[in-house]
Amino acid sequence: MSDFDVAIVGSGLVGSCAALALSAEGLSVCLVGAEEPAARVGDTWDTRIYALSPGSRDLLAALGVWRRLDPARVQCVSRMEVFGDRRDVRLGFDAVESGVPCLAYIVESGELWRAIWSAVLERSGGVQLRVPERPAGLRIHADTVEITLEAGGGIDAALVIGADGARSWVRQQCGIEVRQRRYPQDAVVANFLASRDHGGAARQWFADKGVLALLPLPGRHVSMVWSAPAAFADELRALDPAELGARVGAASGGVHGELAQVGDSAQFPLRWMDARHYVRPRLALIGDAAHNVHPLAGQGVNLGFRDVREIAAVLRGRGAEVDCGSLALLRRFERARREDVSSMIAVTDGLQRLFSSRVPGLEGLRNLGLSLTDRLPILRRALARHALA
Ligand SMILES: Cc1cc2nc3c(=O)[nH]c(=O)nc-3n(C[C@H](O)[C@H](O)[C@H](O)COP(=O)(O)OP(=O)(O)OC[C@H]3O[C@@H](n4cnc5c(N)ncnc54)[C@H](O)[C@@H]3O)c2cc1C
Incomplete structure (x- = not known):
C-alpha cells in the first residue's frame, strides 16, 4: 500500500487545481511544490x-475557486476583434452571438493563484501539502512510486503527476523527450490605463511586427x-513608459485613446513544445x-x-480497476488529450507562421482569409466553440 493515491509535483495553477479536483474525487493527494x-x-x-x-x-x-476571486478584479470579455495587416480587415466574435455571457474572463495570475491556494488550504484534510519543498529523487516501481525529498524523508504514491512547468523535473527524470520549436519572438507584457473605454473587447493585431493583443x-x-520579433521585443522593453504607450497606441490604431503604462513590463521567450509521451506506468504529465x-x-x-x-x-x-497508476487507465487520459493539444499547437503555430511570413502574395491571402472567415457565420461559430472549451 502506498501512502497516497496521487503525488503531484508542482503547485502552480495547474498542479494546485489537480490537487483540488482529485481530492474532490475522494483520492488521497500529496502536493509537492x-x-x-x-x-x-x-x-x-x-x-x-x-x-x-x-x-x-x-x-x-x-x-470552489471562482467564488473566492474578487469580482472587482475579473473582467468579462464580451467581444473579440482580430485585425490583419490591413486595418479594414477584421474578424469579430461576440458573446451574444456565441450564446454565452462572456467569451473569456481576464484574471490576474496572482489573484487566481490566491483564490486557488485558499481553496487548497481549506481542503487540508484531503490534500497533504509539502510546500515549499522539492523532490530529490523519483523511482517508479511495479506497484508504487517513491519520491525522496530534498529536505529529507519521502513519500510513496500509486501515481505521480508532473505539473512542474515547462522545464519539468519529473519529465526529465523519466527521460521523456519533447518535440519543440523556439520562436524567433519574445512576448512583451505590460498594463496600461486607457483614456477610452475598451467596452469589454479583447483586440488582436496581426502585423509584420508580430502579434499585439490588448x-x-x-x-x-x-x-x-506583444509577441514580437526578438530584436523588436528588446527595443520595446528599452522604451520608457510614455514611449511604450505611444508605440502601442500607434500599432493599435489609437482605438483605446491615450495609453498610460501602469506597473512594469516583462519579457518571455516563446516556443511550442509537446512531450512525446504524456503517460508512463504510474506517471502522467499535465499543464506546461x-x-x-x-x-x-x-x-x-x-x-x-x-x-x-x-x-x-x-x-x-x-471502476473495478482501482489502481490509479495503471498504464491502461492513463493511456485513456493521453488519448483524450492528445488531439486537443495537437490541434491547438497546429492552429497557433500555423497562424504565427502565416503572419510572420514575408512571402510575396501571402499578405493578401491572409487578409482575404480573415475577411472571408468574418463573413462565414458557420466557420466563425466553429472557431468560437474551440475557444470556449
Ligand atoms: C507571455 C505569456 C502570456 C500567456 N498568456 C496566457 C493566457 O492569456 N491564457 C492562458 O491560458 N495561458 C497563457 N499563457 C500560458 C500560461 O502561462 C501557462 O500555460 C501556465 O502558467 C502553465 O501553468 P502550469 O501550472 O502548468 O506551470 P507553471 O505555471 O510553470 O507552474 C509550475 C510550478 O511547478 C513548480 N516547480 C517547478 N519545478 C519544480 C520542482 N522540481 N519541484 C517542485 N515544484 C516545482 C514551480 O515553482 C511552479 O509553481 C501565457 C504564457 C506566456 C509566456
Missing part, C-alpha cells in the same frame, strides 16, 4: 494575466501581450510540463485545466 503563491502587491495590476475560457471558469467554479481589465485598464503553445490564442493554462478535468474524469471512472 517549490514555492508558495506570491501575494498581490497593493492595488497595482499584475503584469501576468490569463484569459480563462468559459470551460476553465466552470472547472474553477466546481472546485485584453480588457476592469475599469479602463488594458493588458498587453506536457505542452506549451504560443500565447497568441491565450490557451496555455486553459489546456492545463482541460488536462485536470480529463485526469479527474479518468480516475473517477476507473
Whole structure:
C-alpha cells in the first residue's frame, strides 16, 4: 500500500487545481511544490494575466475557486476583434452571438493563484501539502512510486503527476523527450490605463511586427501581450513608459485613446513544445510540463485545466480497476488529450507562421482569409466553440 493515491509535483495553477479536483474525487493527494503563491502587491495590476475560457471558469467554479476571486478584479470579455495587416480587415466574435455571457474572463495570475491556494488550504484534510519543498529523487516501481525529498524523508504514491512547468523535473527524470520549436519572438507584457473605454473587447493585431493583443481589465485598464520579433521585443522593453504607450497606441490604431503604462513590463521567450509521451506506468504529465503553445490564442493554462478535468474524469471512472497508476487507465487520459493539444499547437503555430511570413502574395491571402472567415457565420461559430472549451 502506498501512502497516497496521487503525488503531484508542482503547485502552480495547474498542479494546485489537480490537487483540488482529485481530492474532490475522494483520492488521497500529496502536493509537492517549490514555492508558495506570491501575494498581490497593493492595488497595482499584475503584469501576468490569463484569459480563462468559459470551460476553465466552470472547472474553477466546481472546485470552489471562482467564488473566492474578487469580482472587482475579473473582467468579462464580451467581444473579440482580430485585425490583419490591413486595418479594414477584421474578424469579430461576440458573446451574444456565441450564446454565452462572456467569451473569456481576464484574471490576474496572482489573484487566481490566491483564490486557488485558499481553496487548497481549506481542503487540508484531503490534500497533504509539502510546500515549499522539492523532490530529490523519483523511482517508479511495479506497484508504487517513491519520491525522496530534498529536505529529507519521502513519500510513496500509486501515481505521480508532473505539473512542474515547462522545464519539468519529473519529465526529465523519466527521460521523456519533447518535440519543440523556439520562436524567433519574445512576448512583451505590460498594463496600461486607457483614456477610452475598451467596452469589454479583447483586440488582436496581426502585423509584420508580430502579434499585439490588448485584453480588457476592469475599469479602463488594458493588458498587453506583444509577441514580437526578438530584436523588436528588446527595443520595446528599452522604451520608457510614455514611449511604450505611444508605440502601442500607434500599432493599435489609437482605438483605446491615450495609453498610460501602469506597473512594469516583462519579457518571455516563446516556443511550442509537446512531450512525446504524456503517460508512463504510474506517471502522467499535465499543464506546461506536457505542452506549451504560443500565447497568441491565450490557451496555455486553459489546456492545463482541460488536462485536470480529463485526469479527474479518468480516475473517477476507473471502476473495478482501482489502481490509479495503471498504464491502461492513463493511456485513456493521453488519448483524450492528445488531439486537443495537437490541434491547438497546429492552429497557433500555423497562424504565427502565416503572419510572420514575408512571402510575396501571402499578405493578401491572409487578409482575404480573415475577411472571408468574418463573413462565414458557420466557420466563425466553429472557431468560437474551440475557444470556449
Ligand atoms: C507571455 C505569456 C502570456 C500567456 N498568456 C496566457 C493566457 O492569456 N491564457 C492562458 O491560458 N495561458 C497563457 N499563457 C500560458 C500560461 O502561462 C501557462 O500555460 C501556465 O502558467 C502553465 O501553468 P502550469 O501550472 O502548468 O506551470 P507553471 O505555471 O510553470 O507552474 C509550475 C510550478 O511547478 C513548480 N516547480 C517547478 N519545478 C519544480 C520542482 N522540481 N519541484 C517542485 N515544484 C516545482 C514551480 O515553482 C511552479 O509553481 C501565457 C504564457 C506566456 C509566456
